[in-house]
Amino acid sequence: MAASAPAAVLQVAAGVPPAPLYETGAFGHEASLVVALLLGTAFGWFLERGGLGSARKLVGQFYGTDFAVFKVLFTAVVTAMLGLFWLSRAGLVDPYLVYVPRTYVLPQLAGGLVFGVGLVLGGLCPGTSCVAASSGRLDGLALIAGMLLGVLAFDEMYPALAAFMDSTFAGALTLPAWTGLPVGAVVFGVTCVALAGFALAERLEAKP
Amino acid sequence: MSAAAGARPYGSPYLAGFGVGMVLLLAFVVMGRGLGASGGYSSVVATGVAAVAPERAAANPAYAGYLGDGTVHPLKDWVVFELLGVTLGGLLSALVAGRFRVMVERGEGITDRRRLLNALGGGALMGLGAKVARGCTSGQALTGGALLSAGSWLFILAAFGAGYAAAPLFRRQWS
Numbered sequence: 001m002a003a004s005a006p007a008a009v010l011q012v013a014a015g016v017p018p019a020p021l022y023e024t025g026a027f028g029h030e031a032s033l034v035v036a037l038l039l040g041t042a043f044g045w046f047l048e049r050g051g052l053g054s055a056r057k058l059v060g061q062f063y064g065t066d067f068a069v070f071k072v073l074f075t076a077v078v079t080a081m082l083g084l085f086w087l088s089r090a091g092l093v094d095p096y097l098v099y100v101p102r103t104y105v106l107p108q109l110a111g112g113l114v115f116g117v118g119l120v121l122g123g124l125c126p127g128t129s130c131v132a133a134s135s136g137r138l139d140g141l142a143l144i145a146g147m148l149l150g151v152l153a154f155d156e157m158y159p160a161l162a163a164f165m166d167s168t169f170a171g172a173l174t175l176p177a178w179t180g181l182p183v184g185a186v187v188f189g190v191t192c193v194a195l196a197g198f199a200l201a202e203r204l205e206a207k208p
Numbered sequence: 209m210s211a212a213a214g215a216r217p218y219g220s221p222y223l224a225g226f227g228v229g230m231v232l233l234l235a236f237v238v239m240g241r242g243l244g245a246s247g248g249y250s251s252v253v254a255t256g257v258a259a260v261a262p263e264r265a266a267a268n269p270a271y272a273g274y275l276g277d278g279t280v281h282p283l284k285d286w287v288v289f290e291l292l293g294v295t296l297g298g299l300l301s302a303l304v305a306g307r308f309r310v311m312v313e314r315g316e317g318i319t320d321r322r323r324l325l326n327a328l329g330g331g332a333l334m335g336l337g338a339k340v341a342r343g344c345t346s347g348q349a350l351t352g353g354a355l356l357s358a359g360s361w362l363f364i365l366a367a368f369g370a371g372y373a374a375a376p377l378f379r380r381q382w383s
Contacts, residue, residue: 049305
């Protein structure tokens with residue numbers, strides 16, 4: 001590790017971004033699992049802080065009583081989006097080495113619709129159910145069991161669904177590429193939408 | 209002393225969201241990937257099926273993709289370890305804040321048994337939906353949202369839209 005540090009500094013001087021560290025070969029698979037455990041622990045900590053390990057608080061989003069889901073999700077999206085945007089601008093991160101989820105239009109539309117119904121019925125999502133379970137909630141455990149059953153059902157049906165799953169593929173399509181707008185303009189737009197959403201959420205929650 | 213009496217209220221959702229965002233940004237910078245959840249469930253299911261019915265698992269690409277070439281155990285996976293961390297982090301935060309309590313969280317209108325069945329059914333729908341969409345709230349909404357993936361924003365709109373449309377059907381269980 002000590003030997004690689006000066007090399008990384010030289011890379012910056014030469015104009016080659018040193019990060020993402022794993023993608024540029026700074027450490028291997030075993031070490032990446034330690035990183036996963038540490039980042040996951042911080043992720044779970046903040047989800048619990050924000051109240052997203054509580055199903056009743058989470059579904060308040062859909063009954064207009066508590067917008068914690070929107071606030072946590074969009075604050076996180078804007079924070080990470082602005083951070084990556086400026087770190088890339090500064091030449092510290094190569095954004096093309098960060099994996100962008102691929103777009104499959106119809107599967108993501110259909111999957112999102114089914115997921116949304118499950119979210120209101122179950123009251124937790126696949127990640128927050130782990131927080132709910134570890135903070136003592138048995139409904140979190142039941143939801144984890146349901147997730148495993150749902151994944152098993154999909155996997156068993158996969159041969160029949162394969163053609164649909166591979167349909168309407170659009171690659172690593174981003175909103176800037178799709179709209180033709182500059183990345184900075186879309187980043188600014190998403191930030192404005194989030195801020196407007198926060199203002200609306202505060203007004204709705206304050207309503208008697 | 210009851211656990212609820214010592215429980216501190218939840219923190220600001222904006223601060224929690226900022227924390228999640230910084231964790232996500234660290235994942236981008238350190239790993240070149242975002243956070244996930246449903247992928248961890250896929251690894252667990254594939255490992256289980258491979259243990260019970262190895263030939264069936266090998267014949268289905270839905271499992272084979274998570275089992276790899278056999279050189280690395282399928283549970284030595286990035287998202288599996290991340291989810292173990294999420295579980296640990298949730299426990300630590302709940303303990304520190306006095307919010308740990310063994311309970312079934314439900315609305316007044318339904319029984320514990322009904323709530324557990326609904327959580328099981330909701331989980332199954334989300335498992336199915338997340339597989340079809342290739343990700344859930346973590347991998348699509350959070351990670352893909354921050355990376356401005358067009359499909360991820362479609363997922364966010366579809367999931368929230370369906371959630372609002374279905375909410376009246378389930379109002380009684382949450383009131």
